[in-house]
Amino acid sequence: MTEPAPRGRSAGRPKRPPTIIDVAAEAGVSRGTVSRVLQGGHNVSPAALEAVNAAIKKLGYVVNLAARSLVTQRSGSVAFLLTEPQERFFEDPNFTTLLRGCTAALAEHDIPLMLMTAGNEPERRRVIRYLAAGHVDGVLLVSSHTGNPMLEQLRQAELPVVSCGKPLGHRGRLAYVAADDKEGAKEMVRHLIDTGHRRVATITGPQDTPGGVERLYGYREVLAEYGIPYDEQLVAVGDYSRAGGEAAIERLLGQAPDLDAVFVASDLMADGALTALERAGRSVPGDVAVGGFDDSSVAATARIPLTTIRQPWDRISEEMVRLLLAQIAGEEPATVILPTELVIRDSA
Amino acid sequence: MTEPAPRGRSAGRPKRPPTIIDVAAEAGVSRGTVSRVLQGGHNVSPAALEAVNAAIKKLGYVVNLAARSLVTQRSGSVAFLLTEPQERFFEDPNFTTLLRGCTAALAEHDIPLMLMTAGNEPERRRVIRYLAAGHVDGVLLVSSHTGNPMLEQLRQAELPVVSCGKPLGHRGRLAYVAADDKEGAKEMVRHLIDTGHRRVATITGPQDTPGGVERLYGYREVLAEYGIPYDEQLVAVGDYSRAGGEAAIERLLGQAPDLDAVFVASDLMADGALTALERAGRSVPGDVAVGGFDDSSVAATARIPLTTIRQPWDRISEEMVRLLLAQIAGEEPATVILPTELVIRDSA
DNA sequence: CTGAAAGCGCTTACAG
DNA sequence: CTGAAAGCGCTTACAG
Numbered sequence: 001m002t003e004p005a006p007r008g009r010s011a012g013r014p015k016r017p018p019t020i021i022d023v024a025a026e027a028g029v030s031r032g033t034v035s036r037v038l039q040g041g042h043n044v045s046p047a048a049l050e051a052v053n054a055a056i057k058k059l060g061y062v063v064n065l066a067a068r069s070l071v072t073q074r075s076g077s078v079a080f081l082l083t084e085p086q087e088r089f090f091e092d093p094n095f096t097t098l099l100r101g102c103t104a105a106l107a108e109h110d111i112p113l114m115l116m117t118a119g120n121e122p123e124r125r126r127v128i129r130y131l132a133a134g135h136v137d138g139v140l141l142v143s144s145h146t147g148n149p150m151l152e153q154l155r156q157a158e159l160p161v162v163s164c165g166k167p168l169g170h171r172g173r174l175a176y177v178a179a180d181d182k183e184g185a186k187e188m189v190r191h192l193i194d195t196g197h198r199r200v201a202t203i204t205g206p207q208d209t210p211g212g213v214e215r216l217y218g219y220r221e222v223l224a225e226y227g228i229p230y231d232e233q234l235v236a237v238g239d240y241s242r243a244g245g246e247a248a249i250e251r252l253l254g255q256a257p258d259l260d261a262v263f264v265a266s267d268l269m270a271d272g273a274l275t276a277l278e279r280a281g282r283s284v285p286g287d288v289a290v291g292g293f294d295d296s297s298v299a300a301t302a303r304i305p306l307t308t309i310r311q312p313w314d315r316i317s318e319e320m321v322r323l324l325l326a327q328i329a330g331e332e333p334a335t336v337i338l339p340t341e342l343v344i345r346d347s348a
Numbered sequence: 349m350t351e352p353a354p355r356g357r358s359a360g361r362p363k364r365p366p367t368i369i370d371v372a373a374e375a376g377v378s379r380g381t382v383s384r385v386l387q388g389g390h391n392v393s394p395a396a397l398e399a400v401n402a403a404i405k406k407l408g409y410v411v412n413l414a415a416r417s418l419v420t421q422r423s424g425s426v427a428f429l430l431t432e433p434q435e436r437f438f439e440d441p442n443f444t445t446l447l448r449g450c451t452a453a454l455a456e457h458d459i460p461l462m463l464m465t466a467g468n469e470p471e472r473r474r475v476i477r478y479l480a481a482g483h484v485d486g487v488l489l490v491s492s493h494t495g496n497p498m499l500e501q502l503r504q505a506e507l508p509v510v511s512c513g514k515p516l517g518h519r520g521r522l523a524y525v526a527a528d529d530k531e532g533a534k535e536m537v538r539h540l541i542d543t544g545h546r547r548v549a550t551i552t553g554p555q556d557t558p559g560g561v562e563r564l565y566g567y568r569e570v571l572a573e574y575g576i577p578y579d580e581q582l583v584a585v586g587d588y589s590r591a592g593g594e595a596a597i598e599r600l601l602g603q604a605p606d607l608d609a610v611f612v613a614s615d616l617m618a619d620g621a622l623t624a625l626e627r628a629g630r631s632v633p634g635d636v637a638v639g640g641f642d643d644s645s646v647a648a649t650a651r652i653p654l655t656t657i658r659q660p661w662d663r664i665s666e667e668m669v670r671l672l673l674a675q676i677a678g679e680e681p682a683t684v685i686l687p688t689e690l691v692i693r694d695s696a
Numbered sequence: 697c698t699g700a701a702a703g704c705g706c707t708t709a710c711a712g
Numbered sequence: 713c714t715g716a717a718a719g720c721g722c723t724t725a726c727a728g
Contacts, residue, residue, distance in 0.1 A: 016421075017482065019721055030699045035723055045697055062481035066417035067721035070704045073364075075414065077462070091645065096444055103463050110474070112483070114425070114460045115451055126458070133410035134365065135460070242649060271649075297439065301590060301619075303651050367705055378715045383707055393713055415705035418720045 018059040026055035079136040083143035093296040101317025132157040160327035166210040175333035177319045184309040184340035185218025188291040197261035201234040203248040205265040245269025246276045261289040267299045289348035305345035366407040374403035427484040431491035441644040449665025480505040486672045508675035514558040523681035525667045532657040532688035533566025536639040545609035549582040551596040553613040563613045593617025594624045609637040615647045637696035653693035
């Protein structure tokens with residue numbers, strides 16, 4: 001066993017790990033050759049390659065990322081940036097699902113994910129400073145509100161970015177991954193109508209988010225398809241929160257007491273609607289059929305398991321990571337739209 | 349406006365930002381002086397300090413962390429490490445709360461958080477390699493199961509670690525932050541008894557977790573206090589999941605149909621118990637009072653808002669970060685136990 | 697295929 | 713208080 005001689009060191013600092021020089025000495029080659037092996041072993045003789053790999057193993061060598069970054073001008077890490085207020089983010093199960101998926105997808109490439117939140121102006125400034133300084137190679141941007149002030153700054157910093165959901169109000173190419181919101185909405189509304197409902201209401205997302213807009217489009221298109229007139233009394237705008245869903249359904253019940261179904265643009269809002277419907281004495285799906293959107297974790301555990309539209313979160317995160325790495329590698333920003341799927345449970 | 353001259357660069361790479369040399373030239377001082385200003389401005393004349401700060405501002409200079417890390421042998425970042433299977437983690441609202449709190453607390457110090465999960469053996473190996481290579485300065489460890497295999501490896505890597513919850517089965521000093529599980533449990537069980545309940549059951553956490561063990565201790569101690577004999581039929585072991593809570597209460601209902609209250613060691617399990625109780629036709633809190641633990645986000649939104657014990661998550665994350673930074677600075681590992689609080693809602 | 701050497705951008709004793 | 717210089721650990725043309 002060749003233990004590196006322990007050196008004296010100050011409080012709690014780990015011992016100096018072996019460097020490329022130690023490996024080179026052990027393998028009997030130059031540092032350049034060791035480095036080439038590290039880069040993939042091109043232009044290295046089989047013998048040298050073997051010797052270096054053996055030395056690496058023997059010494060337990062691990063590359064020093066700071067040194068590598070300094071010369072390559074790449075950090076080797078990626079930011080997961082939330083521009084929503086934190087509370088909002090962490091209330092929404094979709095976000096956590098996405099975070100999990102992205103962490104896993106990046107781990108495949110041995111790229112660590114840096115979690116950053118920027119819900120207010122000082123945070124935004126700090127984050128932009130940090131990102132613009134080149135401390136990450138790219139950004140997975142989560143937040144879909146229009147006029148996101150960070151988008152422009154990110155663009156100026158010329159940092160590769162992939163957005164989750166279509167970035168509204170942003171001219172210029174920006175890579176994004178999204179589920180097919182409009183088609184998903186259409187599928188749900190058709191399901192509601194096909195199961196005999198005629199007064200189909202909707203609770204939309206905020207109208208400055210793609211999901212808010214697109215899912216409403218889908219609702220209107222299907223109405224038109226079926227020759228059902230569009231009735232404003234059947235539309236309430238929500239905010240994607242549980243409380244918002246509760247409030248919205250109460251408004252609808254006031255405006256259009258005869259509604260017999262409601263398409264809710266998120267499961268979390270649908271869960272809120274369920275509470276209010278129960279309180280109002282309306283049974284689900286008997287009196288009112290409720291269709292959600294997302295198939296997030298609340299869908300299955302809601303008091304009445306939700307019929308909903310599944311967003312393929314795993315694929316969304318995979319595609320986001322794939323697109324980001326491609327951009328980092330020099331490719332042009334691209335867009336990916338993924339299909340949704342109707343999941344039938346009890347609520348409709 | 350002094351725009352740095354744009355240089356040619358390959359696909360999508362950001363322009364080379366100004367370095368300390370540019371700042372030194374602009375300020376008319378040496379690089380050493382600029383660096384000293386960056387380090388806090390000690391031993392720098394007011395005039396030089398001002399000139400350097402002006403130059404930094406003018407040039408939009410941001411320190412290159414890779415270069416700094418290379419010389420300081422510090423990464424400037426910290427890992428948030430989950431050793432639970434990912435599903436478990438992301439189902440549990442406590443974890444997300446903790447993640448949010450730690451991100452915020454670290455952001456105060458401008459330290460990015462690297463999210464890493466290690467739910468299986470290959471992941472553990474990869475993560476340990478990464479951490480041992482010195483890519484982070486310390487680890488916030490989240491997972492409280494006994495015999496966590498990473499603990500020993502982390503110790504060998506001599507990396508500062510702070511655990512969330514007391515690490516069971518680990519000899520030697522290891523810093524941790526925890527709520528006072530036993531006292532919290534006692535407060536809840538006393539509340540249950542004081543409100544007239546006599547057949548108080550409990551659903552515990554896994555017995556290889558501190559919360560699982562300590563909260564059960566608390567339950568037993570209060571029984572003893574009140575001279576109530578301990579009855580094994582009133583105890584079911586859960587796994588902190590919603591489904592586990594559901595199954596546990598069903599077992600209890602079978603073993604001890606006369607139970608009139610149950611102390612559940614987590615809100616998520618309590619939420620599951622609520623479902624099963626409703627199905628069994630038992631009203632809450634009328635037939636069965638239900639007390640939870642955590643005051644996590646499910647507590648308020650459960651079908652019957654949960655009376656529970658609040659864990660001070662914000663303070664827990666703050667203290668974890670504080671302790672970790674202290675250790676990184678060379679202090680010895682310490683322990684912090686935080687008080688809990690009874691939160692009365694509808695379920696008991 | 698391989699080695700010698702420059703250079704990435706900073707920090708930190710060391711003199712003065 | 714300040715400058716000159718070494719050095720952190722790697723990568724990458726450049727010769728050969």
